[in-house]
Amino acid sequence: MNSPEDPSAGVRVDVPVRQADLGRDGLASTIGVARWLEDARIRLRLHRFERLIGEGRFGPFRILLVRQRVSRLAPVGPVGTRVQVHTGVRRVGRSSVTFGQEVMVGDKRVGSGDATIVLADSSGPLRLPDELIADLDEMQLPETGVAGRPAATRLRPERLHRAHYSYWAPLRSRIGDVDSNQHVNFIALATWYDEAVAAFTLDSIGTTAGGSVPDLPPWSYRIQYLGEVTYPGNYEIALTVRSVDTGSAHYELGVFRGSTCLGVADAIGPRPAARTSEAPR
Structure with a gap:
């Protein structure tokens, strides 16, 4: 109603x-x-x-x-x-x-x-x-x-530069991501950030193919869109961990095409477990 x-x-x-x-x-x-x-x-x-x-x-x-x-x-x-x-x-x-x-x-x-x-x-x-x-x-x-x-947030200039980030996940835009505005839809872009956090988490804990998949996606996002992400195109999602507390990790992310930052996000999600060298049973 x-x-x-x-x-x-x-x-x-x-x-x-x-x-x-x-x-x-x-x-x-x-x-x-x-x-x-x-x-x-x-x-x-x-x-x-x-x-x-x-x-x-x-x-x-x-x-x-x-x-x-x-x-x-x-x-x-x-x-x-x-x-x-x-x-x-x-x-x-x-x-x-x-x-x-x-x-x-x-x-x-x-x-x-x-x-x-x-x-x-x-x-x-x-x-x-x-x-x-x-x-x-x-x-x-x-x-x-x-x-x-x-909450009003001011974008820090370093967020726009590749040197600020420590982890990178390559992604390629798909035709199914494109909306009527002829660019990648914001929901699709949010899933890209999910992908980067998941890749980082799995790399951090050392999970291998076929193993148990932990709870990965963030439960909170704050996203700013700075430029259009289009199809076709090869992109990278940048990530750095801003802070970690008892039960959660705070991430800073960005979507880049080459040296150009097209958007940034702040995310809060589950804290990754420590990497283990023991092979899964």
Whole structure:
């Protein structure tokens, strides 16, 4: 439904847990949560803006995701479980809007995220039309709303340079990764970061083919998109471990084509076990 009884909770959309949302453990993965957040954003009704487009008074344009955060906070499953995504507007700028989102199962908070998007044409970002701003104003979340205020982060210059990273995972873009904007979709890029963390973890613990696969993917991502990743193309995912505590590892990642950094991510996931020289039994 698109008109919540409590406006402070944002627009509520029901989403079913699908097979593709599940991780190796049979529960929803962080990538699955990201899909639910995207699904909810796509289903928002912006009536004034849609009428403006229908009348041919705005466009052509592309919707570009410039940054997002997604966190898996509690296990969700199995297939068919209904989750409710609450979506509201945290901030409206001159050319961008930031959505705040929460994922609920009943009264339990199981996921959260935010996403900043811009409208752009071939010349760059476009000023948001008044009609769109009016639609977004109706979805504004209060300061203490369900999604919380997104933490402001400033990109450190060293994150853009290869010398900052200590581990590299090569990847090649696939035609199935390309979306209607003619670049690799942000969900596909998130799975690339998953791949790099998994490769690093397996290398760290010395797991061999056919052995038991540990719990690998991060449960939290904060991602910034700096340039377009296209098809065809050979890329590298860079990784360095920022810190390790009792139960988790904090990673800094980047996607590179040659010396050019096209995006960065901060991830938190399970702490890799120590490497063992003992052959698996």
